[in-house]
Amino acid sequence: MQSYNLTHLEELEAEAIFVLREVAAQFENPALLFSGGKDSIIVAHMAKKAFWPGKIPFPLVHVDTGHNFPETIEFRDRFVEQAGATLIVGSVQQSIDEGKSTEEKGFNASRNGLQTVTLLDTIELHKFDCAMGGARRDEEKARAKERFFSHRDDFGQWDPKNQRPELWNIFNGRKSMGEHFRVFPISNWTEMDVWQYILHEKIEIPSIYLAHERDVFIRDGVIMSTTDFIEQRESEPTIKKQVRFRTIGDATCTGAVESDADSLEKIIEEVASARTTERGTRSDDKRSEAAMEDRKKQGYF
Amino acid sequence: METNSYLDMELLRFSTAGSVDDGKSTLIGRLLYDSKSIFTDQYEAIEESSRRKGDENVNLALLTDGLRAEREQGITIDVAYRYFATPKRKFIIADTPGHIQYTRNMVTGSSTSNLSIILVDARHGVVEQTCRHTFISALLGIPHVVFCINKMDLVDYDEAVFEKIKADLEAFSSKLDVKDIRFVPISALKGDNVVHASENMDWYQGSTLMYLLENIHIGSDYNHIDCRFPVQTVIRPQSEKYPDYRGYAGRIAGGVFKPGDEVMVLPSGFTSKVKSIDTEKGSLEQAFAPMSVCMTLEDDIDISRGDMIVRENNKTEVDQDMDVMVCWLNEKKMVPNGKYAIKHTSNDVRCIIKEVKYKINVNNLHRIEDDKEVSMNEIARITIRTTKPLMFDKYSRNRSTGSLIFIDEATNETVGAAMIV
Incomplete structure (x- = not known):
């Protein structure tokens, strides 16, 4: 007998492609946030598939903290060129120079929180009515309640207690003037799904996801990459370690993990046996138990 | 692993x-x-x-x-x-x-x-x-x-x-x-x-x-009998390589589609054949729910978002009047004879609430016929009339073509979820 079963990856992909097409159909001027991290890469990859043989019908937007790993920027530019897509860069440095943001001070200074101002400015400048991103519900507990279509008021704020119910595969993108949406096509994916999909689809990713030797130092138990953007204390000497990154965010707050996983297959084995969540290496989430919820209410992705 | x-x-x-x-x-x-x-x-x-x-x-x-x-x-x-x-x-x-x-x-x-x-x-x-x-x-x-x-x-x-x-x-x-x-x-x-x-x-x-x-066997949870393809968006690259390509993108809501199948487009009633089911990695021999695909037809007919592709001998109902079981989701009560926006598959229409037939006491399944005010968290059987015909099935036959949501046109909030009976 013929069987009509999809694998979990096929079903997740079908769902994400449906959401991407729904965005193209329901919004006038959507954009896809693209950081060069694995999650935004697979969303962009599926955007290519969703509109093939046409081109991706919306620009990719990178909110650039200026504190990047160089490998990520190289990758970003190559990806955009190959996809024939349009890239728009929103600069946190520019927001600081214009006095809209204030740089944090001290040893743990990070520009991660400042991304919100630049993101909202970029949305306003280009009049985007929808910004898509690669956030997943399994990343963090406040995200577990996020909708696929997440409504934001004129200030870009999220109101977790007053979210629109989302039923079946019917997505309500109606809004008033000045309001916009955040849309998360891979809401239902886990870190493992993302890696399996990358392997299965043979998707290229930035090299820093794979194990490599790197100059690092240890801060509060987290392995941080030595960069010009972080001031090291005397008690934090630079050492060499074999590491890889599980997430790629701002270089000032993204920690590495010690790893020998230098291939996708080895990464999948490592993820399967991992005992901490991938955001466990993100110092921005450790500020308080509700750190993510507070940042999201203000308009963080 | x-x-x-x-x-x-x-x-x-x-x-x-x-x-x-x-x-x-x-x-x-x-x-x-x-x-x-x-x-x-x-x-x-x-x-x-x-x-x-x-x-x-x-x-x-x-x-x-x-x-x-x-x-x-x-x-x-x-x-x-x-x-x-x-x-x-x-x-x-x-x-x-x-x-x-x-x-x-x-x-x-x-x-x-x-x-x-x-x-x-x-x-x-x-x-x-x-x-x-x-x-x-x-x-x-x-x-x-x-x-x-x-x-x-x-x-x-x-x-x-x-x-x-x-x-x-x-x-x-x-x-x-x-x-x-x-x-x-x-x-x-x-x-x-x-x-x-x-x-x-x-x-x-x-x-x-x-x-x-x-x-537990979940392979039969989708309807693989009645062919239903709601068109989400039309793909027209107009590029050098694909100057005349016209594909219909969407997610299969039921049945199995194959190249060569004779199909009908609703509501127009035009008929054609499936020419190809395309993906970036080549064409597919068949597509079924819940796959997201892009389909081309043999004939050049006018199809846009909101249309539904079916088999001629197995059509959806096409009607402006229907009975639904609604679960009210909003603090603002349902307005008797009120007008609401509706989303159903890839269709946007408006509707008027014609009649509340009864509410259901969800604790004992008893019908409530003397109180017809529908408040948040209540479930009622109602009759609605839409501005344009919808192409639908009963919810018990197909959860995708049988479901719709009500939207308050003033606030844009999703205020009701309904299953067509």
């Missing part, structure tokens, strides 16, 4: 409904913990919270309570989604609150589920909320319902208690349309029959809950 074992994993979506103290959060915590899906940093975080609150044991329930207000009040007010996987399946849990004032959340969380877990406290047996959860599972057309008779440890693992509750549930469920019903005696707190078979209930020969979740 073998690196390529994921290639034949399936996806099962299930929902759990329950209130503050029936052990639902503990059950989910137990499933995650015993299947080794909890990470050390998550476990340490709840260990720390439990200690601060003065709990004696690590409170597994804290794993599922996401928002600050919920952590403070110790209740679940919204739908939270949880994920875990075993080598056989990946699971998506829609964790919903069970109080009557959160019926709408339960409806929302259940709308895409293959399976519903309903917890029954062994000490209390079938109570009002058990009936409510069962009714909502049936209303939302969830194909599989698993009753977990929980807290068996508190009734000395007594078989008679389990059998009595099972008989009561069978009697109640016979009034409802549920395809597949199972019963499992468990203790979420102690772990009996959740992931590991219980050593305390040798009288129970059935499966553990996890075995059911991993093995």
